[in-house]
Amino acid sequence: MHVELFALLQAGPLDAVLAPFYWLLSLWSKAMFGLYDATGLEFLQYQFMHRAILVGLCIGVMAPLIGTFLVHRQLALIGDALAHTAFAGVAVGLFLNGVFSLGVSPYLTAVVVAVIAALLIELISEATDAYNDVSMAIVLSTGFALGTVLISLNAGGLAVGINQYLFGNLSTVSAENAAILLVLFGIIVATIALTRNQLLYVTFDETAAAVSGISVTWYNRVMVMLTALVVVGAMQIMGVILVAAMLVVPVAGAAQVSKSFTQSLLVSVVLAELAVLLGIGLSYYGGATAGGVIVLVAVAIYTVSVIAGKLQERASDDSVPELGSIDSSDA
Template identity: 85%
Template sequence: MPLLTGEDGVLAPLYWFLDLWSGLMSWLAGATGLELLQYGFMHRAILVGLCIGVMAPLIGTFLVHRQLALIGDALAHTAFAGVAVGLFLNAVLDLGVSPYLTAVVVAMIAALFIELISEATDAYNDVSMAIVLSTGFALGTTLISLNAGGLAVGVNQFLFGNLSTVSAESAAILLVLFTIVVAVVGLTRNQLLYVTFDETAAAVSGLSVNWYNRIMVMLTALVVVGAMQIMGVILVAAMLVVPVAGASQVSRSFNESLLVSVVLAELAVILGIAASYYGEATAGGVIVLIAVAIYVGAVVIGKVQTAYGEESTPEMGSINVDETDSFGD
């Protein structure tokens, strides 16, 4: 496994990029005097946060419009089970595998199971999500309770996220996930959009609806695992939903909603990371609180826009009677 993720493995170019990014952040630290830019772990945390700010709304926009907002919670809990599997294998078999890699594998398998349960049993999506969520978290807690080789040590970082634990290896894995998510969405955007807004028409037109549904849930799994590093299992789903919900209040089209949601997510991530560092608080919780505050602000702006639009548009039959008389004259 070190051949895969080590600095001499296939991820070597990504380690080079991380060094380049760290050099840029160090230069910014000298130019601005910001303390949080002086540390290597913060360089990686900021990069991971910026990637999450793009990935999460990119997938979350499709999920919210398909009323699948809670799938992030289900996959986050199964990703936690994947982390527990990785820790367990390392403790028992000394494999040296990254828990984030096992989290990716388990989360993607769980994502496929959510779709397969829905297809095979005609159950609603929320039923299959509830089954997978409870199974995944039960597996994770069972493995942790065994406490093989100190398995329970440091588990809080996976539950709540931790800026200081974003290693170079996990940041490199996140960059791979980011590339996959952005590339697949870019290639399948039109098909995913068609399936999202009119699944029946998409099926009639010849699209494999089940296949694109599977693509969507697997991409969601990748986003969840990536975001879990700083958001934690408990709060990771918020980044899939809250920025998208805020963008929908002020946007007039799907593309505009997608762009605005990314901007809102990036704003929440950057402000949240900075506030959590200087306030010595958990990053995931601060990021979500800021994202919710931005959502509230977007709701207010949306209401003002709606009210202004209604006032500026004259109602039918509201023309002044005196004006019609003058025309008659």
């Protein structure tokens, strides 16, 4: 393990920056090997599964953390738009590596392109007075078009490895990508912790937030940039096509059984983590694509949540006395 860490440190400046996170990954692998010794679960003996599980757990926190704000803002589809632009960012990285041999991580270029796209969505909406769905559609089509053009220009070098970014792949979560995800995770959680009250105010009443002195434009941009980071992080195992589901489905399920924003936030994280862990396990033993299985599990959990919410609502209605049975003299 120490030899592997030393080799990573010698690889380049990015690896030197990510060294503390490589150390955390090595500790995580030790814990997973210990869990394998205790449980005998087959998939816990592989390091690539250790990284996939860690990435999945981080996604299970990040996605609903941001998705809860997006759903209440009726911006559920922004994740899909940014996923397609993140795909363009991956294509940019692969193109630069294939043509110029730069050795840059496609996930880093995806982060840069997705953040730029997130800001463009806000700027187009502000500059043209267009609805958010119009600016999202423009950015989505532009990003996907850019990605397809770059792939076609160097089809031999790009087409071979592009499927893992479209559909996700557990076995391709490298140590570098997992370390980058941990950095994104830290940025997202810290930002939400510091700006939660302002984001909540802007989410439910932009006019009142502006009157109270909160910069609505700034916090809207913070939210879309955080969404871009979540999309790129989740793309590793979810793929471009399915990544938006983790921003929406667990949140929608939590809304069926929650009575407050905070409760909805916590429940959505629990539901997302459950979907990720069950999905990764089922995909490994079933030999299926992890992203698809995770989404199917999340939708199944959503269905159960809807049923539970209806039963809870019915029980609540049954417990309320009929109007005719209330004696007005007691008022």
